[in-house]
Amino acid sequence: MIRFAVVGTNWISHAFCQAAHTTGLLKLAAVYSRTLDTAHSFAARYQVDVCHGNLQAMAESPDIDAVYIASPNSLHASQAELFLKQGKHVIGEKPLASSINEVKHLITVAQENSVVLMEAMKTRYLPNLQIIREALPSLGRIRRAHFSYCQYSSRYQKYLNGENPNTFNPEFSNGSLMDIGIYPLTATIELFGKPEQVSASGSLLDSGVDAHGSLTLSYDGFEVLVSHSKVSDGLTPSDIQGEAGSLLIEHISDCRKVTRIIRGEKPEDLTTDQPENTMEYEARVFAELIRNQQYQHPGLITTQIVSEIITDARKMISVVYPADKSL
Template identity: 50%
Template sequence: MIKFAVIGTNWITQKFVQAAHDTQSMKLAAVYSRSMESASEFAQEFNVDTTYDSLEALACDDTIEAVYIASPNSLHCQQSILLMEHGKHVICEKPVASNIDEATRMFEVAEQNGVVLFEAYKSQFLPNFKQMQLGLAKIGKLHKAHINYCQYSSRYQKYLNGENPNTFNPAFSNGSLVDIGFYCVAATVALFGEPDSVQASAKRLDSGVDAHGCAIFQYPELDVTLTHSKVSDSYAPSEIQGELGAILIDHIAECTDVKIRYRDGHIENLTQSQSKNSMSYEAQAFADCIGGDQTTLAQAKLRALSVAKLITEMRQQVGVVYPADK
């Protein structure tokens, strides 16, 4: 049983702990928060006695084998490195780092210390994402794809009210691309690998981060268009077009429905049932990597570094700059 701690006490941390417990391979043993009151309140929910408001103290706790990090993006690098240098395995919420330089350094530290660094990108491990991958062979030669994720942020009104929430604050390495758009970039890389070239555009808010944007990824014989937004909703599915048909995917982050529409009008439903907690699959993959699954670990590392490289380049093209870049 892997004893793990969490950094952060928000809803996504709660969901990950539940997912980790579902694997029956991991058990929450400690909680960190900047506020001891918040740490204690979260710990009580899961009957955990150990709480910290000091990262250094958590890092030095030899009973903790792994840590789930759900802090602001700007803190991922320094927190992960501190923990890995103390021998802890780390699963870090996406994006794993603010830029490619940080991501590269983090994976170097993981290798130097013989620990697992795993980016918490859940979609690639979902049963229906795997169904989508298998479906590619059924639709013939690929030519076009449109990967779409647009979701109106619950914090956008706070931004409009002048409250400057973290979601739209460059100091926290945030914005549409690294949040919503991440799923589009990561899904494209997981499906097709790293593109030959990328061309990105975006609309920036006065705070300096992007509110929404799009990009074209060029492959030798395939063009992939990506659209993302935190200031509008979209109900359109993502689509992968081949010469024999097209794969339609509802909600690229969750892959709730996957089907093929063939040129003759026939529809093949590829959808499988998935756990209500979609983080269960990434939690199991992380546990498997700690247990020695080198194939999954290598694939996850390659994807994480490719995505970090692409997002860094896309931000440079649209002029979104974080303090971490300087």
Template identity: 60%
Template sequence: MVRFGVIGTNWITEKFIEGAHASGKMQLTGVYSREMDRAQEFAAKFSVDHSFDSLEEMAASDTIDAVYIASPNSLHAPQAKLFIENGKHVIGEKPLASNIHEIESLIALAQEKDVVLFEALKTTYNPNFKILQQALPKLGKLRKVHFTYCQHSSRYQKFLNGENPNTFNPKFSNGSLMDIGIYPLSTAIGLFGEPNSFTAQGVLLYSGVDAHGTLVLHYDDFDAVISHSKVSNGYAPSELQGEQASILIESISECETVSILRQGEPAVVLSQDQGENTMQYEAGVFADLIETKQTMHSGLDRTCIVSAIITRAREIIGVRFPADEVV
């Protein structure tokens, strides 16, 4: 059983804790918040005795083996570094870091300290992603890929009102590509690997982050077009078109429903019920990597490719973070 602490006391942290416990392989033993009262209040929900308002104390504590990081994006890398230096395994919310330089530095440190570093991007660990992978040969030669994830941010109106919410603030390494586009991009890389090349387009807000945009990944026989947005809602499914069949995917971030369609035939649903909280699957994989001492794993390869593309795509469209200045 992996004993873990959490950084962050928001809804995503609660969901991860529930998923981690559902995996049967992890147990919450520590909670961090900048305010001790908040840490203790959150810890009480899960009958946890150890609360911290000091990251250094938590990182040095022998009450945890690993940490789940769900702080603002810009804090992921420095917080991960602290815990890795203290010999703790790290599962960090996506994106794992602000840029590829931070990713490479964290991986090198994790190898040095012999701990598991893992990006909590649930899509590629869900059962329906594996079903999608296994169904690809049924398409024949792949010709077109359209992946879309567009989600109107609940904080966008605050931004329009002149406020400065974290989610649209470059100080916190945010924006549509980092927060939303990373899902379909990671799915594409998980299915097809690193592209030969790519192009990127984005529309910027006055704060300096991207509101929405498009990536086109260029492979030998097809392109994968990725649409993402934080300022509009999308309802269309994602699609893979082959010469013999096509696949539709509802909710690319979850691979919620995967269906195959052939000309003149009714659609056939391939996917299974994954349950309400799909974070249990990533938690289970993370725990297994710790148990088997696999500090180098395929998830890190995917994280590197995705981060390198996003880092370069941001350069192309003109999104720059304070974290980019420290290389």
């Protein structure tokens, strides 16, 4: 059993712990929070007694093998590095780091210490994404695709009220592309690989982060449009258009439903069952990488491509984070 710790006590940490325990391969062993009362409250739900208010002490603990990091985006890289250097395997919530330079540095540190480093990007490991991949040849020559994730943020009203929530604060390496645009972008890279060219546009808030925007990824003979927003809701499915037919995909981050429509034929539901908590797949892959001592894996390649595109796109739309100056 792989003993893992959690850094961060928000809802997504609970979701990961529940998914990890479902695999039967991972067991929560310790919890970190800046406030010990918060850590104890979180840990009690999993009958865990070990809590830390000091990150260095947790990283040095011989009682954990791995860590799941779900702190604010701007802290991902420094915290991951701390654990990697102590010989702990790291699965870091998306985005793995604030920039491509930080991602490359973390990969180097992981290789030097012979430990697994993985981005917690659930979309990459979904069975329905694999179904989409397998269905692509049946569409004929691919011509266009539109992947969209637009979701009105529950914290946007706080921002409009003059507050400064992390979600819209560049100090925490946030914004629409970084927080939710990364999902459809990752799906694009998983399905079609690295693009030949990328262009980006976006609308910035006064805080300096992007409220919404789009990416155009150019491939040989076709383009993929990635749309994202944290200030509006998108209600239409994503799609992939080929000369022979198309695929419709509901909620690209989870790939909840996949429908194939071949010209002249009835729509065909290709969807396979997935659990409600789709983080189970990433947790299982993480555990298997550790068990197999597989320190170099395909997920790191996708993570680098995605991070490079986001870093370049932010330059195009003038989104700058303090973390950009760290390396």
